[in-house]
Amino acid sequence: MSRAWNFSAGPAALPEAVLKRAQAELLDWNGSGASVMELSHRGKPFMALAAAAEQRLRGLMGIPANYKVLFLQGGATQHFAQIPMNLAGPDAHADYIVTGHWGEKAVREAAPYIDARVAATSVAANYLSLPPRDTWQLSKGAAYVHYTPNETIHGVEFHDVPDVGDTPLVADMSSNILSEPVDVSRFGLIYAGAQKNIGPSGLVIMVIRDDLLARAGRPMANIFRYAEHAANDSMLNTPNTWGWYLAGLTFEWLEEQGGLAGMGERNAAKATALYDAIDGSSGFYRSPVEVSARSRMNVPFTLHDSALDAVFLKESEAAGLLALKGHKAVGGMRASLYNAVSLEAVGVLVNFMRDFATRHG
Amino acid sequence: MSRAWNFSAGPAALPEAVLKRAQAELLDWNGSGASVMELSHRGKPFMALAAAAEQRLRGLMGIPANYKVLFLQGGATQHFAQIPMNLAGPDAHADYIVTGHWGEKAVREAAPYIDARVAATSVAANYLSLPPRDTWQLSKGAAYVHYTPNETIHGVEFHDVPDVGDTPLVADMSSNILSEPVDVSRFGLIYAGAQKNIGPSGLVIMVIRDDLLARAGRPMANIFRYAEHAANDSMLNTPNTWGWYLAGLTFEWLEEQGGLAGMGERNAAKATALYDAIDGSSGFYRSPVEVSARSRMNVPFTLHDSALDAVFLKESEAAGLLALKGHKAVGGMRASLYNAVSLEAVGVLVNFMRDFATRHG
CATH class of the missing domain: 3.90.1150.10 (Aspartate Aminotransferase, domain 1)
Incomplete structure (x- = not known):
């Protein structure tokens, strides 16, 4: 059949222009005689692709210089766990604003690593509305405040960025990243699974304020440390090169839009x-x-x-x-x-x- | 240019027939009107693709019924850390046979989670040979023995499966999986980053004996538990669907070979x-x-x-x-x-x- 009108919640529709370009160069990318999937991530051609994709994203989102951009794996779910590991010690606590399924899951996956407190929830309203800002019970000394700007399943979205004072605001933007202008400086950390507004599944984009990278004090493998990924330009180990490539094409398409x-x-x-x-x-x-x-x-x-x-x-x-x-x-x-x-x-x-x-x- | 002769160590050459098929159906897979990347992993068409890929792999490797096959993310490096988390409690120890760079890294990433003991190493020989089996100092009560059947950087390979008695043998087969027949029953756990012999980077294939799934006793997020991935057919969260798809095409190509x-x-x-x-x-x-x-x-x-x-x-x-x-x-x-x-x-x-x-x- 011809191309359908695709309203999938994710993995979701990709720009047809991006797919056509990926198709055209699938067996021979950039005159290399190989698919982009067949090249070393440490070779110059892929390194240039990777850097260009990051620069495009920085331009699109207006990411300040004191934020790192990471291209990771594991889906947002893995980072539900990795964020508390990295942003606080084991005795710390953090506040969670729960406005749907994904916020609930973020709390559950964080719980082994931090005292994850539900500071506000709209569960009593069946997640059909947002908890009014004046009902939020933010705690003193929270390592961060986590929220889900858009809940994919329940279809509720914050239309402004909540003010949480000096506490770093952490946002799971999986389902609304790049969908409108954003003031990155309001956030400590933004992360998103790619499979809705960026590219294929298996890639996570993270934007993290660099002072937060130093917080990971507990013992853990290097592969879980955001600081290590940042220090290695997201090539601490082999990244999802196909996802990175498609993300770059999508960023280019967004510029054209x-x-x-x-x-x-x-x-x-x-x-x-x-x-x-x-x-x-x-x-x-x-x-x-x-x-x-x-x-x-x-x-x-x-x-x-x-x-x-x-x-x-x-x-x-x-x-x-x-x-x-x-x-x-x-x-x-x-x-x-x-x-x-x-x-x-x-x-x-x-x-x-x-x-x-x-x-x- | 035309297709080059590609000797990359990884991400590496993919079968041209696989790339051509992926190219042909990139915008319209299986008559769906969408790319395979644009479809929900929970929809029937992708679920059927996923199950078929697993069945092909089971057939190719002769995987016994008491082993689970998992399609994961994070590269082999992440599983250097996740394997000790899952296969033992924090007070356990495990034996590592180190025959090159990747074995060294496996020890380093495991260390925060287990007493990772180097039971044998060929470092003194600059990793240009294998430590003779009679020099291995396997310890009593080791949770598992880990080794790297093929070391990508140093170019050394085991040509038979070492006998380690009843201790589960764990093998990082990233660079030689599917390259020759294997007796899976000799192993407790086999894992491999896909980007050498299977498909694109960003996918890890794991074959794990099901009794080992019950070992994960320490607190950790669900997303790190192999048992949870197994119970959810590797769809605990959104998998790398493109990688899974290409792996399936590669398995089909292997059958034809x-x-x-x-x-x-x-x-x-x-x-x-x-x-x-x-x-x-x-x-x-x-x-x-x-x-x-x-x-x-x-x-x-x-x-x-x-x-x-x-x-x-x-x-x-x-x-x-x-x-x-x-x-x-x-x-x-x-x-x-x-x-x-x-x-x-x-x-x-x-x-x-x-x-x-x-x-x-």
């Missing part, structure tokens, strides 16, 4: 189009999330009659609309609108939804 | 051709490694006059022979002859070497 300002506008327009279709459906579709906390990236929605769910999925798939089934924890549908999902794709989805509502309403 | 028996014959023929050229060069080329310990996968060699090194590298590259420069720890040249390096490629190399010796002898 007008950078994060351009993407931010486009993402706002995409989200508005879909939420308008839901809100304007006279109740045929419903967004369960509180309006002020709605995610621009992941839009869960339900049908007024869940008996229609299977029909909706079958017909949407036949229409070339992929991966609209909601996460089992939430049910219903979910459309993920990451950077590589075009406004055109959202238009096709919205038209399908209107037509479906007319036929089944 | 006659499986590990076929590859073993071919690899022996390749190594013989190169060592014969070195040994028959009247001293123009020299293999520093003791004959009985010579690696079939990584062949370091020196030129009789190191002043010719730069000329050799320049001319070989011009002749389309890539990545022959030796590791800085050893110097000289190194040709890596992994599965995807054809007998034809070795023939081209050998002819070049003879011609070079004639011109510069």
Whole structure:
């Protein structure tokens, strides 16, 4: 078949231009006579690729000079554990703001390494809203405050960066990194699994303020130390070279799209189009999330009659609309609108939804 | 340029047939309308791909039913640390057989988690031979014995599996996995970074006897527990889906090559051709490694006059022979002859070497 309209929550759609370029040079990258996957990460050609990708990311996000950029592995989940290992000693505590599944998991994986305190949670609201800032019980001397700016499953997103004073703010931006301009200086550490807005799975991008690199005091293997990765330009061991390469191509594509300002506008327009279709459906579709906390990236929605769910999925798939089934924890549908999902794709989805509502309403 | 003859030590050559297939279906895998990189790892199509890849590997290696196969991340280096975490409590000890750079590193990364004892080492021989079996000082009650069947940098290889009694034998097979038939039942745990004989970097394959999964007694995050990965079919979190896919294609290609028996014959023929050229060069080329310990996968060699090194590298590259420069720890040249390096490629190399010796002898 031709290319589908892909609304997968992750691994997710990649820019078609990036895929086409990767395809064209798959057997012969950069005139080397080899695939980029077949070259040493320590050779000059790959080192240049790697450095250029970092520079593009620095430009896109406006990363200050006192932050390191790391290209790591293990998914965000591994870093749920590695962050407390690196940012505090075993007797320290940290505050977690839990606004969904991934925040819960971050606490659970951190617990063996730090006293991970839930300073705020919206679990009582079924994660359909954000806990008001004035209810957060931030603790004295916390090593950091961790939060999840966008929750992929529940579809709730912070629309500004919370003020937590001088405590380093740590953000799992897996599902909204690069989706709009960001003031990196507000954060101590930003990290993201690549498989939503950056590239393929198996790559984690981390942006870390360099003073935090010195905090890792407890015994651990070098491979777990961010400072070691930083000192070795993320080549402490063999990195995911294919992921790094594709990330670089995606960063280049983002520049061509007008950078994060351009993407931010486009993402706002995409989200508005879909939420308008839901809100304007006279109740045929419903967004369960509180309006002020709605995610621009992941839009869960339900049908007024869940008996229609299977029909909706079958017909949407036949229409070339992929991966609209909601996460089992939430049910219903979910459309993920990451950077590589075009406004055109959202238009096709919205038209399908209107037509479906007319036929089944 | 056209495809080069690639002798990279890793990331290394992949089978051209695998690359061509990946290229053909890069934008539309399996009729899905999406790249395999753009699909959820939890969707039926990818789950089927994942299971099929595991089954192929089980068939190729003859993996007994009481072993789990895991598709992990982090490179072999991360598992240098994770293996002691998982295979023993903090008060345990383990024996390490050190025959080169990677064995040394395995000890260093394990040290924070276990009393890692060097039971044998060939460091005094500059890692140019293997320590005789009767000199190994295996300790009582060791949690496991770790060794490196093939040392990529020094080019030394075990040509049989050492007998260590009932202690589980752990093997870092990063640079010789799938290169010849193997009796998996002799091992407690086999692991390998993919980027030499399997696929792209960023993927680790592990074969672990299931009774060992229960050993992880110390506190640690779930993401570090092999038992959790096993219980979740290596989808505890998002795996490296592209790596898994390419590994599956490589396994299929290996089947077409006659499986590990076929590859073993071919690899022996390749190594013989190169060592014969070195040994028959009247001293123009020299293999520093003791004959009985010579690696079939990584062949370091020196030129009789190191002043010719730069000329050799320049001319070989011009002749389309890539990545022959030796590791800085050893110097000289190194040709890596992994599965995807054809007998034809070795023939081209050998002819070049003879011609070079004639011109510069």
